[in-house]
Every structure is written in C-alpha cells, then in structure tokens.
Amino acid sequence: MKIRNREQDLEGDIINTSSLVDIMFILLIFFIVTMSFNEEERQVTVNLPDTDTNLSSASKALIINVRQDGSYFLGAKRINLSGLQTSLKRVIEKNPQQKILVRGDKSALHGHVAAAIAACRTSGILDANIGYVSNTN
Numbered sequence: 001m002k003i004r005n006r007e008q009d010l011e012g013d014i015i016n017t018s019s020l021v022d023i024m025f026i027l028l029i030f031f032i033v034t035m036s037f038n039e040e041e042r043q044v045t046v047n048l049p050d051t052d053t054n055l056s057s058a059s060k061a062l063i064i065n066v067r068q069d070g071s072y073f074l075g076a077k078r079i080n081l082s083g084l085q086t087s088l089k090r091v092i093e094k095n096p097q098q099k100i101l102v103r104g105d106k107s108a109l110h111g112h113v114a115a116a117i118a119a120c121r122t123s124g125i126l127d128a129n130i131g132y133v134s135n136t137n
Contacts, residue, residue: 061099062091064116068107072116081115088123103131
C-alpha cells in the first residue's frame with residue numbers, strides 16, 4: 001500500500017485555470033461582436049411600401065405626408081393646407097390625445113413641412129412629431 005504525504009495531496013487538487021480563462025476571453029469576444037451587429041442592424045434604412053391601409057394596428061398616430069411637389073396627404077387622402085387644418089380640428093375634437101406624425105419627402109422644401117406643423121399648431125395639436133430616417137455612419 002502506497003502512503004502519500006500531505007504535499008502530494010495538495011499538488012493533486014490544483015485546478016488548471018488556463019482553460020477557464022480561455023473560455024472567458026471567448027465569451028467576451030462573442031459579446032463584443034454581438035453588440036456591434038446590433039448597432040449595424042439599427043443603421044439599416046428600409047424603404048417601406050406605400051399602402052392605402054395601415055398595416056400596423058399598434059400605430060395609432062395620424063400620418064401627414066408631404067410630397068416633393070408640396071402636396072399634402074392625410075392618411076391616403078390628398079388634401080390642401082386649409083383642408084388639412086379643418087380635418088385636424090375635427091380629429092382633435094374627437095380625441096384630444098391624438099398623436100400626429102409629419103413625414104416629409106427628403107426632396108420637399110422645408111417650408112412645406114413647416115406649414116404642415118403650423119397647421120397642426122393652429123388646430124390645437126401642440127405635439128406633432130416629424131418622421132425621418134437617421135443615417136449616421
């Protein structure tokens with residue numbers, strides 16, 4: 001029978017931590033790479049198709065589109081600026097909490113988008129948002 005001394009017992013219980021450190025570095029690299037992919041996905045611009053109906057039931061905002069030629073669309077209906085103001089007054093009477101999103105074509109003049117925002121203000125809507133695509137590289 002082999003009798004082991006105390007020093008030999010302690011040497012046998014040492015855990016090799018180099019493989020654990022390697023695994024931690026691999027996990028760290030994995031998380032760093034995954035975070036950078038999330039940032040790239042947010043920067044992708046998507047051109048949405050134009051439809052007559054709202055595809056998302058979660059979106060409750062009323063959308064005003066300003067085209068390049070300065071024409072206004074409330075939903076899918078073409079409307080002039082005074083008609084837009086009248087329609088917005090009717091909408092705000094029914095629902096004072098109605099959210100408005102003004103989406104201007106990138107080639108539209110700033111004055112046309114500003115006129116749509118001004119129509120919202122005169123109708124009693126103080127919180128109208130402007131829709132845009134952030135393209136930071």
